[in-house]
Amino acid sequence: MERSSSDGVRSEGTRADGAPNEGVRADDPAEIGRRVLRLRAERGLTQRQLAEPAYTPAYVSTLEAGKVRPSEAALRHLAERLGVGYEELATGRPARLAAGLRLRLTDARRALATGAPGDAAALFRALHEEAVTHELAAEQADALLGLGDCLLESGELTDARDCFAAAERLLADDPLPRRVPAIRGRATAHLLTGELRYACYLLESTLDELNAASLHDPEALLLLYTASIAPYMDMGAHARAAHAAELALALAPGVGDPALVAGMHRGVARTLIAEGRIAEADASLAKAQELYRQLHIRTELAHCHWMRGYVHAQDGDLEQAESELRTARDILASKRAALFTEQVEVELADVLRRRGKTEEAEALLRPLLMSGADGAGDETGALGAGRGAVHAGGAHRLLGLIAEERGDTECAEEHYCAALSLLERSSAAGDLADLCRLLGDLLRRSGRVEAAMDAYRTGLGHRAAPGTTTLGPAPATPPM
Template sequence: MTYRGEMTEPLGARIRRLRAERGWTQRELAEPGYDRGFLAKVETGSRPPSEEMLAYLARRLGLTVDDLRFGRPPGVADELRASLDEGYRDLEQGRVALAEERFALAGKQAADYRLGDVECYARFCLAEVKWQLFDVSGAQKALEHASERADAAPPWLRAMIVHRWSGCRYLSGDAGTAIARVEEALASPELDPDAELCLLSALIHPLMEMGGLHRAQRAALSGVRLTRVATRPDFVARFHRQASQVWQATGQSARAEQDLIEACRLFASVGFDRDAARCRWARGYLLRRLGRLDEARAELTSARDQLAAIGAEEGVAGATLELAEVRLRQGAPAEAASLVSEVWPLLARDVESLGEATGLLGQVAQSRDDLPEATRLLREAAEIQTRASLHGAAVSTSLRLGDVLRQRGHLDEAIQAYQRGLDSAAGTDS
């Protein structure tokens, strides 16, 4: 989508061009509010128009004042938003380079036309490119760049910027800051149902991983009420995906699976292939927890392949680690270790996945009766998880570490590991 070079056109020349395009004389445009001579000086640039005259001329030309002032073609804001929406679908379907090019062009045009809300949206979309490529620090910087235009943005977009920014902080091992930022945004009086639902969705996973089950449950129950009035299907779908974690933790497995199926359906209905594949990843995790390992393997393999096809590296890492856990449980430790190795270069960007992968390799070593190596890896995993305040994961890892140490006859160290697990459990509210 391209436009003529009106953005650099002097205001007077723009008025003259628009008048000529309509076949009007200077007198026909100027009268009855102003005389022809004054308009002639405005058109040549020798006299700037007052705000009152600018409003009068805009009205006569059938434009808004800002459309006239900044040389905006009629409908350009809607066209740019539609272009960004289309680019976002390109991104969700793996056409990353095309999407990034579209976002950059729309952002430049929005800046030239002084369309602050559209420019903010374009900057957010560019941050989504970084997110898709698992460039966590790059995504956070791009989101902060988008925040500079957030005052002009609609509530849903401001909420989504906070959602993603908090996700970056969480992946960087700063879950406390991630949660605090979302809770601060939830206190805003300007929220609409879509924005509130978006923010509640952002809270659930960090709260769950920090052991805040009761707080996560409150967020989920509030979100259920909002799904009845929210207007964005992608926000409703994202909430269903996150809320499924709460239903799993509270023994409502059937409800959790139904939420994931509905989320996948909604994402697919708007062409969001990346997010639909992430729902399959989440369902694979649930199936693994339920002991339905063959189904879990099939779902996770499909999710991983779909995410790889569209270049969603964060999703590839997560689905692959979950698949490795399934294969370990199915008695294939060598394949589990190989799967972890495939995504190891990605894991430094995500503290949660790094801790999970390290602990998983510890389990592989334990299955091979290499207890010293299992001890080393499980200790390292527990350290990662404790530093990141991932209390639930740290409890499980510490208990497994204690069992390995007890198996080796290191009873004092085993007791210390169990105590560490108890200390981590004390950091939860479940």
């Protein structure tokens, strides 16, 4: 007969920590029976002592043999007699395990906010393994969400997308608002890869599904509307981005999470910049910056410096723009947030070129791109088609301008064409028109009038319907 007692002998269905072996369900009647037997033996109780007064010794014997599935009432009676919690007896999970895991997930989030994504990723992986061992689906999903965010920062976009998709599958039976962070994560991974249209599709279809089901959860809606601003802006859909920003602002008073509110202010600032409302944009960023500083979220704080640098550049204050962008780069580099560091370096290079620091700008840009002018980067280093495609296009555009300024028209044309390929693949209409103008002007000056006309026509095609996308109608507006 299988026995389990305090002398260290255990049944073959469980491990030393009381958790079931791989492939054995923790709530299987045989597994529950083994737990009852082990705990009864450890406490030196007879079957009669455990059973009375509500049950018989024969019932306990049958239960320990795994021949009957105990009711909730029976499990609660047995748990009380054995001095353990109901959940521990029913599932084999140590008491307060889920609560402890959630506290450690919070610690891992704090590690990501203040330190390197690689270090935080190790914590999330360990917590995920522990949650899998104890069949804690919600905690598994939260660990995967945290790991996905780590991988986004370090630029491992395919792995990040897979983490968010796995979290979404784990939460498939949960209400849609619970799955929204995973969907937002997937959309962000596609955005950073350069798949702007698909990022918009994910966010918009989720908004429509929420509204169709009357699931007007303010936090879920705010997260989705805020996340949609960046791909809208990159696609040149400024009107749709501005509408998303208005809805986000209207939702914010009903949201208690300050990190979500800070993200909203940062997203709204981008639409204000596009409208030329520079002072309002800077004020919105200042609000976000203060919230991130209070929350000690360094990556998002760096993003605020990054955007404030962009605001100053748009306003013509290049010295202050350079200072803000260098601050952003230093924070991101210290956190080893590789992809974001590379992206901010592209914008810093733009400011350096405009300030006449051409050699420094070029030295900053060249290591960011794979060799050759096609921008075919990968996910482990350089910017390119599968990693930061929009900023890769921006880097080629800047290198084209630098080449043109020194009279190397052949090199300039190569970089402009590489940028055009990247931006067209990404549907980044917001930058395409300007790039087509640069390429057209270059071709016209070199006497290639027909080719120049083709470039101008391409640019005009991307400006033909400002503020729109080809995604169909915008999501329905939720009731406020």
